[in-house]
Amino acid sequence: MISDQDAPQREQPRTDVDGDFRQSDLLRALIDSLPDLVFFKDTRSVYLGCNKAFERFFGHPEHDIVGKTDFDFVAPEQAREFQANDAAMLALESGRINEESVLAADGQLLHLETLKTPLRDASGTIRGLIGVARDIGERRHFRAELEAMNADLERRVAERTAELLAANDQLSQAMGQLVEAEKLAALGSLVAGVAHELNTPLGNARVVATTLQSRVAAFEASLAEPSGLKRSTLQAFLRDARDAADLLARSHERASLLISQFKSVAIDQTSERRRSFTLSEIFEELLAPFRPQLRAANVTIRLNLESEMTLDSYPGPLEQVFANLIQNSLLHAYSDPARTETGTICVDACDLGEFVEVRFADDGSGMTDTVAAHAFEPFYTTKLGAGGSGLGLAIVRNIVRGVLGGEIAFDGKHRTGNSRGTAFLLRLPKVAQRRDEVTQ
């Protein structure tokens, strides 16, 4: 513990009048030691005194300055500015700061910030002014540097922004080109697929036609034989001709079915009727022909449509979309003959303002990831030779995008969840775009 006796004795500063120096000397020494310029003037801006820094600034000793004005030391223009500032402060009767650029006696240009305050006598009357001027060159320099840095920064930000915008532009152009390329590729594979598919029925028809030709030639030859036409030859010819006609008819049917499907892939919006309708109307019309099939497959359809919601779009193609989805559920999801439980297809519509979101979900067998990855591709089917041509979902997507201006995808939540079945999410504009807008 430190006792009072241990504490060092503190010396009192000797500022009393009877000391080594008087208070006015102390004050003078203090003012002279300041780096700021200090000066006093009377109310007519005549100098009453100044400190050492001010002497250096004017290049004259104090006794030369006292009794004179700024006009004796600086350029008249500058002197007028100083005195105008003096007068402004005196009129205000309170402290005032101003900035000035002044040429000092040594030829240096100084940037000063000057605070002028009234000098009052004991009665409070203003007798003149006190000025304290500080060199703010460095501060101004830093401020200028800061401003330059800021400007540089802003310029660089603007440059980067412009670069990013340009890059973004390029990116969206590239994406546009990709989409175009993808469309072309899809069209290419579609055309190739159609050609390939048509090859089978047309090839069959050709084989049958040439076979029939040779049968007819043989029949004609047997007619010309002197022994005459045998009954068995006639019967064989008739049987062959009937078979050939059947085969031709089937091939023709297959080919025209393919062509009609192909036509609906390349569906032409201008030929579709546009009108206002509700989803409930659509489903009412659409479900009627499906009822027997749905009953036979033990499948019910649960509709949860916002019945008041009206669409201004193309009801025909929209019906075709849902018809294809229902057909798919019947053909693929509930096709297992051993199935005993009831199936349910849920259709939920939700009003999103400009759009309507429709969720179509069955609780059938579902798809494997591989099937899901290809299901929308034209001619992709898991029922080849068993009623599937693989055009259903390709047509659906084509109509949704091309005619209705919307989008269709699997409902991810459903597929990755543990529930069975397949779910699609459709997002359709309530007011369908015009054709030229869609194809942009």
Ligand SMILES: Nc1ncnc2c1ncn2[C@@H]1O[C@H](COP(=O)(O)OP(=O)(O)OP(=O)(O)O)[C@@H](O)[C@H]1O
């Ligand atoms: N609801 C569904 N449940 C299970 N699998 C489905 C379902 N819908 C489509 N698929 C699968 O997606 C494949 C592609 O369907 P898509 O409708 O394009 O062709 P498809 O039905 O086989 O033939 P098409 O519709 O031309 O008669 C189907 O073969 C089937 O494997």
Ligand SMILES: [Mg+2]
């Ligand atoms: Mg299908």
